[in-house]
Amino acid sequence: MNRHLDAVLGFAERMIGTRADAEDIAQDTFAKAWQQARRWKPGQAQYRTWLFQLAMNLIRDRWRKQRPSEPLDDTIADTQATPDSQLQSAAQAARVNAALQQLPERQRAAIILNHYHGLGNIETALAMDASVESVESLLGRARRSLRQSLNSERV
Amino acid sequence: MSTDTELDNLLNAYRVAPASAALRQRIVQNASRPSPWAELLAAIGGWRIAGPALAASLMFGVVSQLWWTQSVSHSVAEDSVWTLAMLNTTQEWANE
Numbered sequence: 687m688n689r690h691l692d693a694v695l696g697f698a699e700r701m702i703g704t705r706a707d708a709e710d711i712a713q714d715t716f717a718k719a720w721q722q723a724r725r726w727k728p729g730q731a732q733y734r735t736w737l738f739q740l741a742m743n744l745i746r747d748r749w750r751k752q753r754p755s756e757p758l759d760d761t762i763a764d765t766q767a768t769p770d771s772q773l774q775s776a777a778q779a780a781r782v783n784a785a786l787q788q789l790p791e792r793q794r795a796a797i798i799l800n801h802y803h804g805l806g807n808i809e810t811a812l813a814m815d816a817s818v819e820s821v822e823s824l825l826g827r828a829r830r831s832l833r834q835s836l837n838s839e840r841v
Numbered sequence: 842m843s844t845d846t847e848l849d850n851l852l853n854a855y856r857v858a859p860a861s862a863a864l865r866q867r868i869v870q871n872a873s874r875p876s877p878w879a880e881l882l883a884a885i886g887g888w889r890i891a892g893p894a895l896a897a898s899l900m901f902g903v904v905s906q907l908w909w910t911q912s913v914s915h916s917v918a919e920d921s922v923w924t925l926a927m928l929n930t931t932q933e934w935a936n937e
Contacts, residue, residue: 688865691860691864691865691868692857692859692860695857695859695860695864696857699857700855700857705858708857709860709864712860712864712868713864713867713868713871716868716871716872717868717871717872720872775854778851778854778855779854779855779856782851782852782854782855783855786855797852801849801852802852829845829848832848832852833848836848836851
């Protein structure tokens with residue numbers, strides 16, 4: 687559990703944008719993982735990929751019921767950074783979070799799993815219940831959109 | 842921002858704090874807590890008591906249902922035979 691909790695929490699927080707909701711999702715993901723442990727088949731997906739799949743489903747369920755309302759307030763900056771650069775990196779993190787939140791759900795999931803968690807296209811497809819081709823297309827579109835929105839914020 | 846590396850560097854600026862000890866504890870407690878059904882089962886004495894009690898109440902339900910259905914249909918059939926034969930012995934007929 688310890689090995690995967692940070693990954694699941696990071697995925698949920700980047701998907702939802704708020705820490706409190708992400709913690710709830712992480713907790714529910716592990717509760718579900720223990721309940722459904724028999725359903726996980728080692729040959730099909732890595733345990734971590736399966737956990738991402740469970741988290742993704744829980745996030746979708748939550749979105750169906752309610753949209754997150756509070757903005758992100760809990761990102762970390764470099765521990766050795768000076769206060770000024772801490773502020774700067776916190777602002778940059780907030781910008782990236784805002785840009786991520788603007789992406790459609792599937793593009794966001796694809797870029798988060800691929801970039802932040804190092805999942806390959808096949809694993810990302812497994813976690814998202816999608817084909818590898820659609821993951822490739824989602825990643826391309828997500829990177830284009832992120833580049834556009836982050837560039838426009840800079841101007 | 843023109844290259845993928847620049848975008849990657851910018852994305853890396855968004856880091857998430859690791860899970861707190863409180864969250865880890867909450868998850869472990871949640872995992873070790875039995876489900877509400879298991880709690881209820883334990884409260885009524887476990888399967889050794891709940892199993893036979895459930896089976897007995899099921900049997901009682903089936904038997905009493907069968908008994909009730911038979912007795913009602915028998916009495917109805919009996920009444921209708923007497924009525925059909927016009928040999929009904931109620932007070933109304935006896936007076937005539």
